[in-house]
Amino acid sequence: PAERAGEIAALLAAADAAAAAHHFLHWELAFPEVFFDAAGRPRPDGGFDAVxxxxxxxxxxxxxxxxxFLAARYAVYSGTADLFLYFYERGLTLLKPEHRLGYITSGTFMNSNSAKPFRKYIHENAGLEWVANFGENQPFKGAEMVYPTITVMRRGGAKETFRNYFMAETVSRLRMGEIFAEAQWRNASSNVTELDEWRFQTADTTAVFRKITQGFQTLSNVLNDAIYYGIKTGLNDAFIVDTPTRNRLIAEDSRSAEIIKPLVRGEDLRPWYQIDSGEHLIFKAYLERFRSRLEPKPPTWDAKQGEWQGRKAGSYRWYEIQDNVAYHQEFALPKLFVPDIAKLPRFSFDETGKLCNDKGTIIRASSAVLGLLNSRPLWFVLSQIATPLRLRAGLWQYQAKLQFVERLPIPPLTADQESSLAALAEEITGIARARYGLHEAFRRRLRADLGEGAKLNTALESWWMLEFAVLRKEAVKAFKRDVPLNQRDEWEGYLADQRARHRDQTAQIMALETRLNQIVYQAFHLTPDEIALIETATQYPYGEV
Known part of the structure; x- marks a missing residue:
């Protein structure tokens, strides 16, 4: 109608603007002969031969x-799904029935929580033909992908098996084609897609995983859910202060010590110990200056009033951290920490009342449980169920978040096993803390005697790895000065002595970790072949700092 011409013109203009901005491709219009017959009717066999x-x-x-839009149109939708997952569903819908799709993507779809709807959709609508996982190898120069994977699937029902290959070794990019051509592919059961998580690996690896995980209580069950997220403040600038600020506030009012607590971050959580972050979390005083930025957004706030300058809506008061604080009394009790991201076990014990930010998880558990959690069998399980992130120094980093940690299996222990694990965990903790004290004492002397308080570079931070000649070169880089000639003999002897102490402490930790793992292997009733498989799969060295 003429009276709606203006409205229609506005809609068309908006559509043209959206098309120009987003570059839409309407497949049926771009390739009508693929989807329609000469009379314009949908073809019963419409679709592409391959995608x-x-x-x-x-x-x-x-x-x-x-x-x-994705939520309304795609069955694989998840609020945290990465974009490439939607391409699988779109590609399958563009295929002729019983024809094939082949993509190279990240392989995180196999077990990530965000890909659960994707796995269900693939199980119901496609059959895997073959899957090639590059493992730690990166097929594209300059582009890091988590578990690069070529997946070929067919639109339609699955066959009984599909071909599967995992590139376990590290190979040159130039040899990848040759490796695939010569690879020993395995036939995997298509029933794997029925499972909540997919694991395309050797049958032996799957068998060991099932042996360790099936029939045992989970960590969450054993601890009655005493596993907590770290603290999320909502405004770190207000709640987190450095050591000089903490000392000043306590000097001004000694009662401030009651509400200012030491804080560790995920990066400070090391195997068996924590690094001193130099940061503290403050619960109430000192915050008045930040009040406008701390106020929770009121439910009556109208967007027409402008952007809210405070924090998001919630039941917390302006001087409270954003989290539900009901469980924070647990922080004052003995507990374990683990960071959200790790490439090897980094569980540690704290009895001093430290707090942890939201990059770590807090676990109320015993020293014996600490020993279990820092063992190879449980890291093997975590590497199977957690989301892989990236390669770092030859080891995969994983998201060791609460939802994965709480699923770790806890075997029943004899009284002797439990007491031995507890004793070993406590002894390793003591040595690891002493070794960290050695680290810090040497660093302080470097800063004070050579650097005049300047910051150490990365090499000097790891001073125990340096020969004296190299330490001198790094001092020149970091401090613009060499070790004074008249002090070189003393410094060389001091470095040699401290490095020897470091080697001795590391050797002690390695021996104790070896004994600890033997107990855990026994608790899971693992055979020598199963132990060898786990030690091959978890390649991190003992004694890590």
Whole structure:
């Protein structure tokens, strides 16, 4: 109607603007002969013979504006799903029945929580033909992908088996084609897609995983859910202060010591000990200056009033951290910490009342449980169920978040096993803390005697790895000065002595960790072959700092 011409013109203009901005591709219009017959009717066998691609790897945080559309149109939708997952569903819908799709993507779809709807969709709509996982190898120069994987699937029901290959060794990019051509592919059961999580690996590896995980209580069950997220403040600038500020506040009012607590971050949580972050979390005083930025957004706030300058809406008061604080009394009790991201076991014990930020998890558990958690069998399980992130120094980093840690299996222990694990965990903790004290004492002397308080570089931070000649070169780089000539003999002797102490402490930790793991192997009733498989799969060295 003429009276709606203006409205229609506005809609068309908006559509043209959206098309120009987003570069839409309507497949049926771009390739009508693929989907329609000469009379314009949908073809019963419409679709492409094959779909091949390398979908873009875009993290879910960057696709916020299109999430409502994805949620309405895609069965694989998850609020935290990365973009490449949607390409699988779209590609399958463009295929002829019983024809194939082949993509190279990250392999995180096998077990990530965000890919649960994806796994269900694939199980119901496609059959895997073959899957090739590159392992730690990166097929594209300059592009790091987590578990690069080529997946070929067919639109339609699954066959009984599919071909599977995992590139366990590290190979040159130039040899990858040769490796695939010569690879010993395995037939995997298609029933794997029925499972909540997919694991395409050797039958022996799967058998060991099942032996360790099936029939045992989980950590969450054993501890009655005494596993907690670290603290999320909502405004770190207000709640977190450094040591000089803490000391000043306590000097001004000694009662401030009651509400200012030492804080560790995920990066400070090391195997068996914690690094002193130099940061503290303050619970109430000192915050008045930040009040406008701390106020929770009231439910009556109208967007027309402008952007809210405080924190998000919630039941907390302006001087409280954003988290539910009901469980924070647990922080004052003996507990374990573990960081969210790790490439080897980094559980540690704290009895001093430290707090932890939201990059770590807090576990109310005994020293014996600490020994179990820092063992190879449990790291083997965690590496199977947690989300892999990236390669670091030849080891995969994993998201060791609460939802994965709480699923770790805890075997029943004899009284002797429990007391031995507790004793070993406590002894290793003591040595690891002493070794960290050695680290810090040497660093302080470097800063004071050579650096005049200047910051150490990365090499000097790890001074125990340096020969004296190298330490001198690094001092010149960091401090613009060499070790004074008249002090060189003393410094060389001091470095040699401290390095020897460090080697001795590390050797002690390695021997104790070896004994600890033998007890855990026995608790899970593992055979020598199963132990060898776990030690091959978990390649981190003992005694790590």
């Amino acid at each position: 091949i691609g390398n979908p873009p790897y875009v993290r879910q945080e960057r696709i916020q504006p299109v999430k409502p």
